[in-house]
Amino acid sequence: MNKSHELFSKAKKLIPGGVNSPVRAFRSVGGTPFFTKKASGCRLTTADDKELIDYVCTWGPAIHGHDHPKIREAIGDALSHGTSFGTPGPAEVEMAELLVEVVPSVEKVRMCNSGTEATMSAIRLARGYTGKDKIIKFAGCYHGHVDSLLVKAGSGALTLGNPDSAGIPKSLAEETVVLPFNDTKAVEQAFKSQPNQIAAIIVEPFPANCGLILPLPGYLESLRRICTENNAILIFDEVMTGFRLGIGGVQELTQVIPDLTAMGKIIGGGLPVGAFGGKSEIMDQLAPLGPVYQAGTLSGNPLAMAAGIASLKMLRDDAPYKHLENTGQQLANGLREIAHDKGVPLQVPQIGSMYCLFFSEEKVNNYEQALSCNHESFNSVFHKMIEQGVYLPPSSYETCFISTKHTDHEVNHTLEAFSHSL
């Protein structure tokens, strides 16, 4: 038995499913998950010393690749002053200044420890600010494991076939209105039928947790208009897209400015960080100023701030987005060409350093269409690619990420492996 198998059988006796986050268990693609013992650049090294080109990038944070010297150095410097103070610290001010500078919607920001905390806090704040209870989300979007939002959720929930988690009281789930993405009429109808009850819309502006689905022209603008018309809060969940598609995220790309933004992943540089921010008038409703409570022992942790600040400054100063877009296009075009030449129906939506593989004749514009893709084809390709040293996300409901460390060499190897996997 190899080391990953050994570790997994031990882990399963101690940790539910042997993993600390469900999607890592390979349940939808089958087989035994490999264990990683180290990561550097765009590669992981497994417990069995197999090197894999990594298109998961620890689910987004590793946009500079793994173990980037500037991030390692920043953590090391911070470490020499201690690990956690439980008081305000200078690094939190520097992080807040950076986020206010680069994210268009953010006038004030609060740090927390995960994307889930960020979205959970943002919807509580929206409810507290508006005095309304209902929240609109979209089928297939995933906003972390927040009780109110684990309704028709994507990512691991969808992967495991339980998009509506057990343990969520019916009374709470009823406050969540789930609509199809890319359907403006459905949103207008929801506000019309529930006047003055809807506190907020929360949306992944480019949904990436049921594969990658891009908004139809004008759709995000319509969400902005409808929220404004109905005194509802528009929340962009940019935990995934933030800082990845441009330093200011989708809101900078599209100039559709939400009232609140949830952030995470990249701003932790690989350490646990989340944040939510927006208009001062709304943010000032948070304790200790206002009546909406939110807190966290390790929020603004100095090590995590150091890693996140280093990551953000490299993005702000080096602006690697053209390079990431070029690599993304090179990969996506190559994958489409290979599938076409082999007569395999494949859609490869791509934007910047994000892309996914939908084995489908049709373009995928929403959750229902994502569900009807050929998942067996994806699973077969997933395993054949791993055998050839390429690690795609272990679910056809996830999105692939490219880092600044993926070069032509890795792209060519990936396309070669894909061609041998069909």
Ligand code: KE4
């Ligand atoms: P975390 O609580 O996992 O830091 O963030 C939750 C979250 C919120 N919003 C969006 C748009 C997200 O994509 C996520 C988390 N993403 C998944 C991957 N699709 C994390 C992987 C996992 O659950 O292990």
